[in-house]
Amino acid sequence: MKYSIIKILPLFLGGFLFAQQSADSLQFKNISDEMLVNGTAYENLRDLTQNIGHRLSGSAAYEKATDWAVLKLKEAGADKVWKEEVMVPVWERGKESLQIKEGNGKWKSLRMLSLGNSEGTKGKDVEAEIVFVKNKEDFDKLPDAAIKGKIIFFNYAFNQKFISTGQAYGDAGKYRRSAASWAGKRGAKAVIIRSLSSAFDDVPHTGMMSYDKDDTAKIAAVAIGPKSADELEKTLKTQKVFAKLNSNATMKGDKLTYSVIGEITGKKDQSVIVVGGHLDSCDVGEGAQDDGAGIVQSIEVLRTFKKLGINNNHTIRVVCFANEENGVRGGNQYAANIKKNNEKHIFAIESDGGGFTPRGFGLVMSPEKRQQVQSWRNLFLPYGVHNFEVQYAGTDIEPMEPLGVPLAELIPDSQRYFEIHHSDEDTFDKVNRRELLLGAAAMGQLIYMVDKNW
Amino acid sequence: MKYSIIKILPLFLGGFLFAQQSADSLQFKNISDEMLVNGTAYENLRDLTQNIGHRLSGSAAYEKATDWAVLKLKEAGADKVWKEEVMVPVWERGKESLQIKEGNGKWKSLRMLSLGNSEGTKGKDVEAEIVFVKNKEDFDKLPDAAIKGKIIFFNYAFNQKFISTGQAYGDAGKYRRSAASWAGKRGAKAVIIRSLSSAFDDVPHTGMMSYDKDDTAKIAAVAIGPKSADELEKTLKTQKVFAKLNSNATMKGDKLTYSVIGEITGKKDQSVIVVGGHLDSCDVGEGAQDDGAGIVQSIEVLRTFKKLGINNNHTIRVVCFANEENGVRGGNQYAANIKKNNEKHIFAIESDGGGFTPRGFGLVMSPEKRQQVQSWRNLFLPYGVHNFEVQYAGTDIEPMEPLGVPLAELIPDSQRYFEIHHSDEDTFDKVNRRELLLGAAAMGQLIYMVDKNW
Numbered sequence: 085m086k087y088s089i090i091k092i093l094p095l096f097l098g099g100f101l102f103a104q105q106s107a108d109s110l111q112f113k114n115i116s117d118e119m120l121v122n123g124t125a126y127e128n129l130r131d132l133t134q135n136i137g138h139r140l141s142g143s144a145a146y147e148k149a150t151d152w153a154v155l156k157l158k159e160a161g162a163d164k165v166w167k168e169e170v171m172v173p174v175w176e177r178g179k180e181s182l183q184i185k186e187g188n189g190k191w192k193s194l195r196m197l198s199l200g201n202s203e204g205t206k207g208k209d210v211e212a213e214i215v216f217v218k219n220k221e222d223f224d225k226l227p228d229a230a231i232k233g234k235i236i237f238f239n240y241a242f243n244q245k246f247i248s249t250g251q252a253y254g255d256a257g258k259y260r261r262s263a264a265s266w267a268g269k270r271g272a273k274a275v276i277i278r279s280l281s282s283a284f285d286d287v288p289h290t291g292m293m294s295y296d297k298d299d300t301a302k303i304a305a306v307a308i309g310p311k312s313a314d315e316l317e318k319t320l321k322t323q324k325v326f327a328k329l330n331s332n333a334t335m336k337g338d339k340l341t342y343s344v345i346g347e348i349t350g351k352k353d354q355s356v357i358v359v360g361g362h363l364d365s366c367d368v369g370e371g372a373q374d375d376g377a378g379i380v381q382s383i384e385v386l387r388t389f390k391k392l393g394i395n396n397n398h399t400i401r402v403v404c405f406a407n408e409e410n411g412v413r414g415g416n417q418y419a420a421n422i423k424k425n426n427e428k429h430i431f432a433i434e435s436d437g438g439g440f441t442p443r444g445f446g447l448v449m450s451p452e453k454r455q456q457v458q459s460w461r462n463l464f465l466p467y468g469v470h471n472f473e474v475q476y477a478g479t480d481i482e483p484m485e486p487l488g489v490p491l492a493e494l495i496p497d498s499q500r501y502f503e504i505h506h507s508d509e510d511t512f513d514k515v516n517r518r519e520l521l522l523g524a525a526a527m528g529q530l531i532y533m534v535d536k537n538w
Numbered sequence: 539m540k541y542s543i544i545k546i547l548p549l550f551l552g553g554f555l556f557a558q559q560s561a562d563s564l565q566f567k568n569i570s571d572e573m574l575v576n577g578t579a580y581e582n583l584r585d586l587t588q589n590i591g592h593r594l595s596g597s598a599a600y601e602k603a604t605d606w607a608v609l610k611l612k613e614a615g616a617d618k619v620w621k622e623e624v625m626v627p628v629w630e631r632g633k634e635s636l637q638i639k640e641g642n643g644k645w646k647s648l649r650m651l652s653l654g655n656s657e658g659t660k661g662k663d664v665e666a667e668i669v670f671v672k673n674k675e676d677f678d679k680l681p682d683a684a685i686k687g688k689i690i691f692f693n694y695a696f697n698q699k700f701i702s703t704g705q706a707y708g709d710a711g712k713y714r715r716s717a718a719s720w721a722g723k724r725g726a727k728a729v730i731i732r733s734l735s736s737a738f739d740d741v742p743h744t745g746m747m748s749y750d751k752d753d754t755a756k757i758a759a760v761a762i763g764p765k766s767a768d769e770l771e772k773t774l775k776t777q778k779v780f781a782k783l784n785s786n787a788t789m790k791g792d793k794l795t796y797s798v799i800g801e802i803t804g805k806k807d808q809s810v811i812v813v814g815g816h817l818d819s820c821d822v823g824e825g826a827q828d829d830g831a832g833i834v835q836s837i838e839v840l841r842t843f844k845k846l847g848i849n850n851n852h853t854i855r856v857v858c859f860a861n862e863e864n865g866v867r868g869g870n871q872y873a874a875n876i877k878k879n880n881e882k883h884i885f886a887i888e889s890d891g892g893g894f895t896p897r898g899f900g901l902v903m904s905p906e907k908r909q910q911v912q913s914w915r916n917l918f919l920p921y922g923v924h925n926f927e928v929q930y931a932g933t934d935i936e937p938m939e940p941l942g943v944p945l946a947e948l949i950p951d952s953q954r955y956f957e958i959h960h961s962d963e964d965t966f967d968k969v970n971r972r973e974l975l976l977g978a979a980a981m982g983q984l985i986y987m988v989d990k991n992w
Binding site for chain 1: 570571574575698699701703736737738895897920921922924925951953954957970971972973976
């Protein structure tokens with residue numbers, strides 16, 4: 085008898101769990117089918133990227149994008165849509181140029197981009213000899229005399245050995261963020277960095293840099309493409325090269341703008357699940373993969389929950405954050421507001437790695453919650469979503485971590501992202517419809533499980 | 539004492555296995571690093587696709603490609619390179635056109651491609667009313683009178699719901715392969731099919747069809763793009779549409795050509811591990827993803843084993859198969875030859891799903907061998923290679939299955955393949971360098987394990 089009970093109990097429980105899994109996997113398929121067949125994310129992205137284009141926060145294009153987001157959230161069926169005030173820094177690029185010449189040779193123009201938030205040369209030509217260093221260690225070894233009055237060229241290459249290109253980006257990131265500060269402190273006139281790019285082309289990539297608070301000189305900082313960087317390094321090994329840099333880049337103070345928010349109300353309570361991306365982009369390209377993709381995917385999740393009539397227990401809220409690219413003010417403001425208003429959030433997920441085929445989720449939450457999410461792995465495997473090991477969540481939702489909100493980030497395939505990221509190449513044609521929608525499906529599926537179980 | 543032994547033994551074994559895993563994972567990293575940093579596959583593919591281009595077997599371009607493959611295998615360090623005779627069918631497209639008109643309207647040209655191996659209209663205009671069917675079931679319901687003398691239009695769409703696009707391709711495949719035979723038997727003049735494409739553009743896709751042996755009429759068979767197909771279906775719902783088709787496509791009998799083979803000799807014995815793809819392509823585009831990618835990846839594996847000085851126990855042989863696209867004569871001939879010569883093969887792996895990020899391997903082998911490969915999963919996970927469940931191996935190596943050779947197929951991410959496959963869009967620019975090389979690395983890693991353990 086005892087033996088029988090032992091045998092039957094697991095069978096009964098197994099049957100119950102199996103039925104549960106089946107109901108969930110059916111809903112997973114409903115979400116995926118609806119998006120792959122009727123999804124509007126791809127056409128929404130076409131509209132955002134081709135009719136508005138790049139949209140640095142503070143620009144007129146960004147203002148248009150906020151109206152666009154309000155419209156698209158309403159079209160998707162949001163019960164409520166609003167704009168949330170955010171003060172953002174306004175940075176403007178203006179005209180810019182970089183020329184180089186060998187010894188007494190002719191000036192030759194290089195493709196270049198001033199780095200985001202950098203101060204330029206106030207429209208004046210800054211001319212100096214270029215000093216090459218491979219990395220920070222080499223720079224630190226240089227005597228002050230070799231730096232003062234010079235333009236320092238950091239040619240630290242993207243490390244191709246990393247399988248996740250995000251790791252290579254992280255590895256090289258300090259050169260973009262800090263090189264101007266390192267060199268400015270020691271009397272350099274400007275810095276040139278090799279773009280943070282996995283490609284071998286000549287496309288320059290911009291992105292945010294910052295000066296240290298104690299920097300007395302805010303020197304100009306520009307990026308050149310990998311090909312130009314390698315050629316320049318080669319030339320500098322045999323002869324002197326001079327640069328003439330002119331950049332009107334400058335920071336113009338703060339401006340009031342908005343993050344855009346839309347939600348479908350929770351049927352059981354009003355605690356919130358956030359799904360989002362950032363509505364702003366760099367001021368080049370079309371901001372398609374970074375992060376138009378995350379915006380249209382988030383709206384797609386809301387549309388699909390509404391269309392399928394999924395009775396979400398909790399409020400599902402799309403947040404289109406302002407100013408991720410050069411300040412993260414939208415993310416910080418959102419966290420400050422929910423703290424102030426004591427608004428309970430049970431989960432937040434972000435997509436800011438591009439609309440490529442989804443591979444998994446980064447998870448920043450308690451070990452118990454993480455284990456629970458990992459226990460749902462089998463539901464995700466048929467969708468190719470297999471990696472639940474990464475412990476990272478996106479820039480815009482990170483400010484909610486201290487509030488104890490469990491966080492996740494969609495992890496898409498990373499191989500193509502950093503070829504186009506922050507450059508003129510980040511355009512709509514780089515996005516694949518099915519890859520984009522599968523990313524949205526994975527987020528929708530995870531939100532479905534969280535909504536049901538938390 | 540007994541207790542101690544029980545405790546120590548697993549520890550000892552565990553330590554041994556761990557050391558083993560570590561040595562293997564180090565070699566996995568060596569292979570990946572070498573390819574990602576020094577790999578020549580991408581530049582080889584640029585050369586093949588841009589200097590030779592598409593290369594249907596039997597064409598002059600294919601002959602050039604065989605010389606190219608000999609050269610590249612030698613450059614990669616093969617100990618021995620040769621050509622293997624294969625008789626291939628020669629099919630030529632010639633001039634072709636498709637026009638349609640509504641009622642008494644004007645003729646309008648549609649983008650189209652005759653299907654591979656189809657007979658055209660001998661250069662004559664074939665004009666008839668178009669009869670639309672959605673699928674085979676609808677076609678079967680039509681009375682003969684509705685088919686005889688007509689041009690039958692099958693608009694069976696690629697099913698977007700499948701996560702693996704290969705399944706959607708398989709699902710829709712019979713329309714390309716067999717529609718001409720179905721319709722020809724019942725007196726139709728020609729067939730038009732919707733291209734087997736996951737895209738929503740107007741690109742037509744070709745690919746092999748065949749007539750049944752008992753077909754008395756070999757009617758023309760052409761494909762149109764998804765957009766034209768949907769527009770045509772819509773028009774046909776309200777009015778009659780006529781088509782004027784002209785195709786010079788024809789089969790010209792057999793010709794002697796070659797598969798190309800290169801190998802590095804086994805250090806322990808001469809039993810063979812095959813790694814390959816197909817050197818031929820359809821007669822459109824550049825044959826970049828299908829299957830230039832598989833060819834350059836296979837050569838990359840050989841190059842890397844040689845460069846790293848991996849002491850391969852068994853002979854590692856690259857086979858660049860002839861005629862996968864319209865006959866599989868290269869694959870059949872290879873299997874026939876190794877059977878005739880009683881040449882022992884311990885493993886064969888093929889890449890013919892494009893040079894996209896690798897996701898796993900299809901495995902066609904005994905349950906014991908499959909389990910052993912699956913037990914290596916943890917070594918592959920850091921490379922994003924996670925799927926070992928698929929039981930399918932490629933077209934060119936399948937003829938070795940009856941000989942008992944364990945088979946595998948590289949499974950790359952499938953989302954973008956069928957947008958460009960067999961069309962003018964399958965060009966070099968659709969291939970990403972890192973994705974291509976990671977696929978080669980995964981194959982090299984699996985071959986390393988098989989070579990060491992089998």
